[in-house]
Amino acid sequence: xxxxxxxxxxxxxxxxxxxxxxxxxxxxxxxxxxxxxxxxxxxxxxxxxxxxxxxxxxxxxxxxxxxxxxxxxxxxxxxxxxxxxxxxxxxxxxxxxxxxxxxxxxxxxxxxxxxxxxxxxxxxxxxxxxxxxxxxxxxxxxxxxxxxxxxxxxxxxxxxxxxxxxxxxxxxxxxxxxxxxxxxxxxxxxxxxxxxxxxxxxxxxxxxxxxxxxxxxxxxxxxxxxxxxxxxxxxxxxxxxxxxxxxxxxxxxxxxxxxxxxxxxxxxxxxxxxxxxxxxxxxxxxxxxxxxxxxxxxxxxxxxxxxxxxxxxxxxxxxxxxxxxxxxxxxxxxxxxxxxxxxxxxxxxxxxxxxxxxxxxxxxxxxxxxxxxxxxxxxxxxxxxxxxxxxxxxxxxxxxxxxxxxxxxxxxxxxxxxxxxxxxxxxxxxxxxxxxxxxxxxxxxxxxxxxxxxxxxxxxxxxxxxxxxxxxxxxxxxxxxxxxxxxxxxxxxxxxxxxxxxxxxxxxxxxxxxxxxxxxxxxxxxxxxxxxxxxxxxxx
Amino acid sequence: xxxxxxxxxxxxxxxxxxxxxxxxxxxxxxxxxxxxxxxxxxxxxxxxxxxxxxxxxxxxxxxxxxxxxxxxxxxxxxxxxxxxxxxxxxxxxxxxxxxxxxxxxxxxxxxxxxxxxxxxxxxxxxxxxxxxxxxxxxxxxxxxxxxxxxxxxxxxxxxx
Numbered sequence: 001x002x003x004x005x006x007x008x009x010x011x012x013x014x015x016x017x018x019x020x021x022x023x024x025x026x027x028x029x030x031x032x033x034x035x036x037x038x039x040x041x042x043x044x045x046x047x048x049x050x051x052x053x054x055x056x057x058x059x060x061x062x063x064x065x066x067x068x069x070x071x072x073x074x075x076x077x078x079x080x081x082x083x084x085x086x087x088x089x090x091x092x093x094x095x096x097x098x099x100x101x102x103x104x105x106x107x108x109x110x111x112x113x114x115x116x117x118x119x120x121x122x123x124x125x126x127x128x129x130x131x132x133x134x135x136x137x138x139x140x141x142x143x144x145x146x147x148x149x150x151x152x153x154x155x156x157x158x159x160x161x162x163x164x165x166x167x168x169x170x171x172x173x174x175x176x177x178x179x180x181x182x183x184x185x186x187x188x189x190x191x192x193x194x195x196x197x198x199x200x201x202x203x204x205x206x207x208x209x210x211x212x213x214x215x216x217x218x219x220x221x222x223x224x225x226x227x228x229x230x231x232x233x234x235x236x237x238x239x240x241x242x243x244x245x246x247x248x249x250x251x252x253x254x255x256x257x258x259x260x261x262x263x264x265x266x267x268x269x270x271x272x273x274x275x276x277x278x279x280x281x282x283x284x285x286x287x288x289x290x291x292x293x294x295x296x297x298x299x300x301x302x303x304x305x306x307x308x309x310x311x312x313x314x315x316x317x318x319x320x321x322x323x324x325x326x327x328x329x330x331x332x333x334x335x336x337x338x339x340x341x342x343x344x345x346x347x348x349x350x351x352x353x354x355x356x357x358x359x360x361x362x363x364x365x366x367x368x369x370x371x372x373x374x375x376x377x378x379x380x381x382x383x384x385x386x387x388x389x390x391x392x393x394x395x396x397x398x399x400x401x402x403x404x405x406x407x408x409x410x411x412x413x414x415x416x417x418x419x420x421x422x423x424x425x426x427x428x429x430x431x432x433x434x435x436x437x438x439x440x441x442x443x444x445x446x447x448x449x450x451x452x453x454x455x456x457x458x459x460x461x462x463x464x465x466x467x468x469x470x471x472x473x474x475x476x477x478x479x480x481x482x483x484x485x486x487x488x489x490x491x492x493x494x495x496x497x498x499x500x501x502x503x504x505x506x507x508x509x510x511x512x513x514x515x516x517x518x519x520x521x522x523x524x525x526x527x528x529x530x531x532x533x534x535x536x537x538x539x540x
Numbered sequence: 541x542x543x544x545x546x547x548x549x550x551x552x553x554x555x556x557x558x559x560x561x562x563x564x565x566x567x568x569x570x571x572x573x574x575x576x577x578x579x580x581x582x583x584x585x586x587x588x589x590x591x592x593x594x595x596x597x598x599x600x601x602x603x604x605x606x607x608x609x610x611x612x613x614x615x616x617x618x619x620x621x622x623x624x625x626x627x628x629x630x631x632x633x634x635x636x637x638x639x640x641x642x643x644x645x646x647x648x649x650x651x652x653x654x655x656x657x658x659x660x661x662x663x664x665x666x667x668x669x670x671x672x673x674x675x676x677x678x679x680x681x682x683x684x685x686x687x688x689x690x691x692x693x694x695x696x697x698x699x700x
Contacts, residue, residue: 179593195639248612254624516605
């Protein structure tokens with residue numbers, strides 16, 4: 001059986017049969033020894049070899065390859081089988097059977113059956129000939145297409161970028177590189193305050209540090225279909241360019257302000273605005289302007305708000321399930337509504353925070369005295385997803401009983417967004433009172449949303465999730481990546497934000513001033529908007 | 541022994557486990573081989589070390605963590621004279637006063653509508669009265685609560 005790579009001594013991996021030579025600008029990747037092969041109908045011959053013995057597109061060719069490709073000398077299936085390019089001979093590389101054949105028959109080219117690389121026995125190395133590689137690429141693409149006919153949605157095989165000869169030249173003449181390493185300022189930039197616009201600056205910092213959004217814009221995925229210059233998505237794209245430009249002076253986001261205000265007239269006026277309100281308005285405009293990028297399942301473009309697949313919806317949209325249970329017949333009526341954020345009530349607001357579950361004692365929660373220790377984000381989420389008695393003044397027409405009955409309503413998460421934004425309702429705008437609730441709410445770096453899912457409803461007693469945390473299930477795990485804070489009073493205050501870059505580095509963004517922050521600074525802050533990113537992403 | 545000749549129906553678990561282990565190691569080895577090929581090709585084609593950062597650039601973009609300066613090593617609050625061109629009226633406006641300017645420029649907000657309606661009323665007034673209204677334009681460059689108060693006071697002096 002084949003020797004596992006693990007058992008091979010380390011240095012033999014590098015020096016062994018490879019003969020890996022360091023690159024020099026003038027050493028060619030191809031060799032002259034292929035010229036002897038490139039005669040007559042060589043292209044067609046090579047194609048046949050690739051089709052039959054390397055890239056198997058159908059189950060039939062796969063079976064044929066498995067049955068016929070064995071070493072003619074030792075009968076092995078594995079051991080890095082190679083096929084001679086000049087005749088029908090298979091030999092394994094590991095036991096040097098193909099080398100023997102090459103020497104005896106003076107057939108100096110062979111092809112690796114696993115990855116299709118061409119080996120030259122004269123050069124004693126794998127060589128990369130332009131013409132032969134062209135054929136290899138075409139055959140691989142053909143085989144890949146055949147494979148994807150049977151499975152859905154694979155399409156074209158992704159190929160990594162490779163520089164052309166000209167590009168290589170340019171790279172060599174220009175050795176300066178801007179690489180984003182862990183101790184690098186690239187991606188960070190201050191924002192000028194345009195006159196009480198710190199609320200906007202904080203949202204911009206949070207959005208430009210949302211990994212998926214950053215990747216979308218930096219890979220140039222927005223195809224604009226708007227005729228005028230007023231596309232907010234284009235401006236967003238430009239914003240990312242500014243953040244990754246390497247400029248140290250703060251950026252002036254005047255065009256962004258102009259675009260958001262022209263497209264969201266309800267945000268009229270420049271008086272101190274709510275960062276949360278700005279976030280929702282900005283996401284809405286971005287979503288509307290994403291027309292060119294919206295492709296639905298059938299490959300057709302769609303602008304249906306319920307089936308939009310724009311990047312904003314992909315990242316921020318979750319589904320909130322509302323279950324109304326009739327207290328008489330216990331029939332449940334379920335609706336699911338999309339959401340971009342979750343607004344959470346805090347202790348200190350007019351509506352009582354405790355108890356978290358109906359019928360519970362107001363002073364304790366699950367036996368623990370809640371008065372000691374601060375309120376946590378989890379407490380707020382437990383309250384948000386608690387079953388709530390809708391009183392006798394709010395009877396619902398029950399489909400089962402055909403009459404108005406008292407009911408309980410419960411909100412749970414049906415579908416979690418990739419980025420979950422939690423809005424702590426600190427600003428109270430009731431008829432008699434306008435004030436800020438400064439109750440400290442502690443929030444975690446890592447959050448597991450499993451207890452608040454619709455599927456976890458059965459496992460909850462008095463609002464407490466009963467099942468033990470499944471460490472292997474990563475679907476609902478989130479990491480904090482941005483926090484927006486408000487200091488001061490309702491009338492005059494200032495917004496700042498903390499954002500995370502490079503896994504564990506945090507920075508404080510105070511308009512034009514960006515400084516390094518500690519995790520403690522972040523977690524001790526009051527918290528107004530909390531942005532969490534899913535830790536593990538899955539294909540749908 | 542060839543793979544096809546191995547009896548799979550054998551009740552011997554150790555044989556099955558050995559077979560499983562071999563298949564698994566082969567898969568891992570193939571994956572490692574693929575990576576080796578990628579590196580080999582990149583080195584031979586000359587683009588393997590393409591993205592390596594140069595020392596100079598690394599230094600240039602290094603994060604600074606000192607009191608009194610930001611991550612770029614710049615002193616706080618030095619950005620006083622930034623200007624920008626208003627996309628609506630194309631005038632050059634001080635960046636820190638752009639928002640109040642834009643509010644009026646776009647005709648948004650409660651104060652803009654008040655000023656606009658006064659301008660409309662101005663067209664129906666005599667010249668001597670409208671001269672007193674010109675002071676309004678001075679407010680375009682600097683928004684403050686005090687100016688609003690002054691303007692209101694002026695209005696009450698008028699005789700319509």
